[in-house]
Amino acid sequence: MTLMPPALRPHFSIQGLRHGARAALPAFPGFIMFALAFGTAAAQKGLSLGETLGLSAFVYAGASQMVGLEIWQQVWTPATILTIMTVTAVVNARMIMLGATLQPWLKHEPLPRTALNLFLLTEAGWLIGTRYHNEGGRDVGVLLGCALILWLVWLVATFAGFFAGALVPEPRRFGLDLVMPIFFGVMLVPLWKGAKPALPWLVAGLVSLIVHALVPGYLFIIAGALAGVIAGMLIE
């Protein structure tokens, strides 16, 4: 253990909200591109503006919104509702793990604020919050500020995509189709603490590649992440 200043106690401040909103900036391009694509796809699929914004505002989880569009119905039955619920749960199950890592940070927070913070939980916001936490920060306002601004960006870009999707230039030309993976890769750098703590990452990457080759859909993410956590538990 290196000598570290005593960790701050978890707390919440308005300055933290502002700090979090600023820290969220590098995630904007990914959110904008994904939400534009979703808004465009939803309009093409024939969803109303209210349905499209409703999905972005309340479900607020890109991959499951896209998969949801594929099985969207003109006329719903109990069976199709159950199907879309199940598919959504499978795609979003990885969020269970994100929440698990936040628990020590949030445990003294008032319940309504934690509910809001978790309602707005995304991988990008969580990564930014995790980086801040790893650097010794404990202001929960940072997590919430980041989450709130990302939600707003998501909603505005969904709206823009719904009406102006056809006007968006070819995303591939500016490398914008890979903006999310590149952002994630950038966020890997501050997590690096040497080769040994990164061994589980390698396990995660290998397992996700294998699952991706064998199973269609988004299952590779949760399979790889779970493998990494298990590897982390096993490696002393």
Next chain:
Amino acid sequence: MNGFGSFIAGPWGSVVAIAAMTLVTFLCRIAGVVVMSRVRITPRIERGLRALPGSIILATILPVVIDNGWPAMIALAAAIVAMAVTRIDIVGLLTGLGTLAVIRAFG
């Protein structure tokens, strides 16, 4: 058809669908916190959770980057190098996107 069936077959169906998706997603979002507040966090569990951020990143991006071939791999490498040197996330991101755009323009 029963009452619920005819209700969701009507205009309220999509509202019910969105509500159902919202409910299960919110349950996923809170489940980790709820479970961990009832579990004693042992050093082993802590080690596992500490491995999660890097694991989830690699699990998410590796298949996507490999599917997109060597331009994506070089762009990702450039982004990581720029971030390691400057420690400024937006610089890393723009370096990666710029590299990808240049390779695709000339490749």
